[in-house]
Amino acid sequence: MKFSFSREEGKITTFYVHIYLCKYIDWQSMNQYFCSKVQGFFYDFYSKIMSSSNYGRLQGKVAIITGGAAGIGKCAAEKFCSEGAIVIIWDVNYEAGEKTINELKAKGYTAEFFSLNVTQLSAVEAAAKSVVEKYGKIDILINNAGITRDKTLLKMTEEQWRQVIEVNLTGVFNTTKAVVPYMVEKGYGRIINTSSVVALYGNIGQTNYVATKAALIGMTKTWGKELGPKGITVNAVAPGYISTEMITTVPENIINEIKQKTPLRRLGTPEDVANAYLFLASDEASYVNATVLSVDGGMTI
Numbered sequence: 001m002k003f004s005f006s007r008e009e010g011k012i013t014t015f016y017v018h019i020y021l022c023k024y025i026d027w028q029s030m031n032q033y034f035c036s037k038v039q040g041f042f043y044d045f046y047s048k049i050m051s052s053s054n055y056g057r058l059q060g061k062v063a064i065i066t067g068g069a070a071g072i073g074k075c076a077a078e079k080f081c082s083e084g085a086i087v088i089i090w091d092v093n094y095e096a097g098e099k100t101i102n103e104l105k106a107k108g109y110t111a112e113f114f115s116l117n118v119t120q121l122s123a124v125e126a127a128a129k130s131v132v133e134k135y136g137k138i139d140i141l142i143n144n145a146g147i148t149r150d151k152t153l154l155k156m157t158e159e160q161w162r163q164v165i166e167v168n169l170t171g172v173f174n175t176t177k178a179v180v181p182y183m184v185e186k187g188y189g190r191i192i193n194t195s196s197v198v199a200l201y202g203n204i205g206q207t208n209y210v211a212t213k214a215a216l217i218g219m220t221k222t223w224g225k226e227l228g229p230k231g232i233t234v235n236a237v238a239p240g241y242i243s244t245e246m247i248t249t250v251p252e253n254i255i256n257e258i259k260q261k262t263p264l265r266r267l268g269t270p271e272d273v274a275n276a277y278l279f280l281a282s283d284e285a286s287y288v289n290a291t292v293l294s295v296d297g298g299m300t301i
């Protein structure tokens with residue numbers, strides 16, 4: 001039998017069961033031996049329920065999610081919180097970041113927002129240091145922030161090339177370089193880089209974007225080799241087309257074509273990708289390293 005509780009549901013269920021037991025069982029009138037046996041039975045029973053549920057798969061972990069103010073990153077932030085993680089969002093969009101963090105806090109989660117541009121190494125280093133000063137460690141880094149500036153090669157400007165390289169490539173170098181020393185110190189870490197299926201197959205109009213996403217796959221494999229012996233796993237997720245702000249510029253006829261090409265006949269959702277992040281960040285993926293997980297509904301077979 002598989003139980004499935006969110007963190008909040010788990011807390012509430014445990015609370016009500018406890019109240020029920022206190023109300024109907026007269027503990028005082030039982031002899032001490034019998035009383036401890038009954039309490040032990042219920043303690044084991046709760047533990048089994050909670051360990052067989054998805055309650056707290058990231059309990060006590062400190063996770064940084066770049067680009068966590070919107071889209072896939074926002075969805076991942078909520079999912080990680082619901083699994084017991086302390087979530088730190090690094091995002092350049094102040095308004096969206098504040099909104100997201102207020103929503104998370106309203107649900108009782110521990111989360112923080114740093115208004116931060118991943119292209120600025122010194123700002124990223126200062127932010128990583130302050131996370132460790134406050135929470136003592138960084139367990140998980142999700143390199144999710146990314147942008148597009150699409151144009152075919154002949155029309156692409158140097159500025160468009162540079163902007164995408166700065167955020168999608170240098171940004172990942174910066175955050176990982178800033179965070180890894182703290183992971184090495186603890187001998188534990190999970191790094192997940194957000195690539196894309198276009199890195200594997202190319203895409204018209206995305207020379208800059210494809211260059212960065214393909215580079216992330218190379219970096220994932222390199223870091224998987226360098227950091228594996230230090231207890232840190234590094235993996236990449238390669239999403240297909242996911243319904244977020246990022247693809248609002250893609251014309252409707254192209255979207256329909258993509259759906260037709262996808263065996264599952266739909267676009268992906270932010271949650272589809274957030275679930276892959278969660279798996280790779282969890283202990284269930286402790287022997288998964290330097291790999292690329294496609295989340296594309298089979299679009300690229």
Ligand SMILES: NC(=O)c1ccc[n+]([C@@H]2O[C@H](COP(=O)([O-])OP(=O)(O)OC[C@H]3O[C@@H](n4cnc5c(N)ncnc54)[C@H](O)[C@@H]3O)[C@@H](O)[C@H]2O)c1
Nearest residue numbers: 067070071072091092093117118145146196241242244246
């Ligand atoms: N949506 C898709 O179809 C798709 C497909 C494949 C890969 N991806 C990748 O998934 C990741 C998330 O994409 P999304 O669809 O959620 O995009 P999104 O545009 O909805 O969200 C991206 C977030 O990154 C933040 N960001 C941008 N530049 C930043 C910077 N310099 N510093 C810090 N934060 C910055 C934005 O403010 C935003 O909150 C990206 O890396 C993207 O390339 C998306």
